[in-house]
Each structure stands twice: as structure tokens, then as C-alpha cells.
Amino acid sequence: MDDKTETKPKAGAIIVPVTLFEQNCTILWHEPTKKAVVIDPGGDVPKIQAAIRETGVSVEKIWLTHGHIDHVGGAAELRDALKVPIEGPHVADKHLLDNVVSSGARFGMSGVRDFAPDRWLEEGDQVSIGELTFEILHCPGHSPGSVVFFNKELRFAHVGDVLFNGSVGRTDLPGGSHETLITSIKEKLLPLGDDVGFICGHGAGSSIGQERMTNPFITGEL
Ligand SMILES: [Zn+2]
Ligand SMILES: [Zn+2]
Numbered sequence: 001m002d003d004k005t006e007t008k009p010k011a012g013a014i015i016v017p018v019t020l021f022e023q024n025c026t027i028l029w030h031e032p033t034k035k036a037v038v039i040d041p042g043g044d045v046p047k048i049q050a051a052i053r054e055t056g057v058s059v060e061k062i063w064l065t066h067g068h069i070d071h072v073g074g075a076a077e078l079r080d081a082l083k084v085p086i087e088g089p090h091v092a093d094k095h096l097l098d099n100v101v102s103s104g105a106r107f108g109m110s111g112v113r114d115f116a117p118d119r120w121l122e123e124g125d126q127v128s129i130g131e132l133t134f135e136i137l138h139c140p141g142h143s144p145g146s147v148v149f150f151n152k153e154l155r156f157a158h159v160g161d162v163l164f165n166g167s168v169g170r171t172d173l174p175g176g177s178h179e180t181l182i183t184s185i186k187e188k189l190l191p192l193g194d195d196v197g198f199i200c201g202h203g204a205g206s207s208i209g210q211e212r213m214t215n216p217f218i219t220g221e222l
Pocket of ligand 1: 066068142161
């Protein structure tokens with residue numbers, strides 16, 4: 001019989017699609033302690049709360065990748081319900097968080113609120129959940145205050161709407177810049193390493209290596 005050491009997973013995650021934009025609200029947790037973070041609660045808060053209950057985790061924080069309505073529409077409501085702090089995005093997205101109600105009105109999202117996070121995040125900051133520590137990368141382009149959460153040990157990143165499986169974030173919204181976005185991806189994300197897997201704000205996740213080799217926005221085909 002093999003004398004194998006059992007390796008237990010350090011972390012777990014589930015995705016709860018929310019809003020009419022099918023945004024990937026992500027519940028991520030440190031497995032040994034079940035301490036969890038909700039990333040981008042864009043709306044449908046009762047659905048998020050049901051997923052938290054089903055998962056059996058204990059949510060201690062809310063993290064925001066950027067200020068667009070589909071990512072932040074439920075943040076203030078969830079903060080009140082769970083009594084946990086909101087961390088992120090970068091302060092360059094303050095104008096978006098100051099106008100959640102008016103953005104929501106454009107998409108028929110009622111019950112949303114303007115709010116400020118408990119902590120703005122900057123390049124080089126660290127945030128943690130349980131014993132998991134994530135580094136903050138400021139990646140403007142899709143929005144001025146977009147941030148990416150990177151865990152070196154897990155070889156995992158949550159990239160919000162900066163990078164997608166086969167695509168990149170749209171840059172036609174106020175404050176967007178395609179050139180800035182591509183620079184963010186090339187200078188901040190590609191150096192993380194090909195083996196880094198990621199969850200993004202919409203659709204299926206991918207890895208840095210797969211995108212470096214096949215994403216037309218990175219290979220230069222587009
Ligand atoms: Zn966005
Ligand atoms: Zn989005």
C-alpha cells in the first residue's frame with residue numbers, strides 16, 4: 001500500500017451568475033477555516049445569500065474588482081445584511097460608485113445605492129481571507145479603477161473585466177482606453193505566469209498561458 005500524504009485543497013470557489021449581464025459573482029473561501037469573500041455582488045442579493053448558506057461558508061469580506069453596475073449593484077445591500085467591510089476597487093472608480101443609482105436606472109435595476117467602500121485598494125496592497133493572501137494589481141483600461149486579485153501560492157487570479165477567455169474588457173464606456181487596457185494586461189497580467197488560472201467577470205475562466213498564446217487581442221491579431 002502506498003504511503004501517500006493526503007493533500008487537502010486550500011481554497012474553494014463557486015460562481016453565482018447575477019444581473020441581466022450574467023456577471024460572475026464569486027464566492028471564494030479558505031477551505032480549512034471556511035472563511036469566505038464575496039467578489040462583485042452585482043445584484044440578486046437573495047440569490048447570493050442562498051448560495052452562501054448552501055456552501056456553508058462564513059463571509060467576512062466583500063471585494064470589488066471595479067465600479068460598473070453589474071459588479072457593484074448589490075454591494076451596499078450585502079454589506080448591510082452581512083455586516084462585513086467592502087474592499088476595493090481603486091479610488092479612480094469613485095465616480096462610478098457615486099452614481100450607482102443613476103447607472104442602475106438605465107438598466108431597470110431598482111433598490112441599488114450609491115456607496116463608498118471601507119477601503120480603497122492600490123497597486124501592491126494585500127488583502128486576505130482566512131490564511132489566503134491576495135496581491136492587488138491596478139489594471140486600468142476597462143475602467144480607471146479596475147483591480148486584479150492575485151494569489152501567488154494558489155496560482156490563481158480574479159481579473160474582473162480586464163481579461164476574458166478569448167477576449168478583453170470593453171473600452172467604449174466613460175474612462176475606458178483600449179491602449180491602456182492592453183498595457184495593463186501585458187505589463188501586469190502576463191508576467192504572473194502561464195500556469196496562473198483565472199476567474200473573470202463574465203463567461204468561462206481561463207489561464208494566463210492559454211490567453212497569451214490564443215487571445216487575438218494579446219497575440220496582435222486584433
Ligand atoms: Zn465592467
Ligand atoms: Zn462586467
